[in-house]
Amino acid sequence: MDGIVKQLAGFGLPGSILLILGFASAGSNAAIVAVLTAAGGPFGILGGIGLLGLTKVIGDLIADYGIEGILKAVYSERSKTETLRSLLYEIQDLPICQELKIKLQNHLKSESKKYLPSLRTVNISFVKIENSQILD
Numbered sequence: 141m142d143g144i145v146k147q148l149a150g151f152g153l154p155g156s157i158l159l160i161l162g163f164a165s166a167g168s169n170a171a172i173v174a175v176l177t178a179a180g181g182p183f184g185i186l187g188g189i190g191l192l193g194l195t196k197v198i199g200d201l202i203a204d205y206g207i208e209g210i211l212k213a214v215y216s217e218r219s220k221t222e223t224l225r226s227l228l229y230e231i232q233d234l235p236i237c238q239e240l241k242i243k244l245q246n247h248l249k250s251e252s253k254k255y256l257p258s259l260r261t262v263n264i265s266f267v268k269i270e271n272s273q274i275l276d
Contacts, residue, residue: 153199154192208240212247224252 158172165171173185180187202210215227231244 152196154196157192157195207236208243211236211240211244215244215248216251219248219251224248 161172161175165175176188176192177185178188179191180189183190215231219227227248228245231241231248234241
């Protein structure tokens with residue numbers, strides 16, 4: 141699997157997209173042109189080629205910053221509005237390596253300690269008072 145990833149990395153993200161399009165269309169140039177034209181929207185095939193260039197720029201930014209850093213930032217932000225348990229379950233289902241899952245889970249647990257006060261057990265007594273008539 142690593143060998144395939146290294147070979148695709150040599151093509152770059154736009155080259156990999158074109159390679160996948162080529163395989164999916166059985167080598168038909170017309171199908172590739174049609175997909176690029178559709179992806180370009182109102183700008184046609186030039187817009188589709190521009191979109192491939194944009195994927196190159198975005199791919200390079202992700203590669204510079206690192207997928208781990210991006211995932212940590214996203215989940216740190218989401219931990220402010222979502223429960224820790226739901227995020228941990230979601231991370232467990234992500235299609236990433238186990239090492240990265242553990243790093244993300246540990247990061248979220250450490251982040252949650254910053255925002256949550258220490259949890260203590262509080263005993264609350266429950267007293268039921270029924271309506272009774274007051275006698276004069």
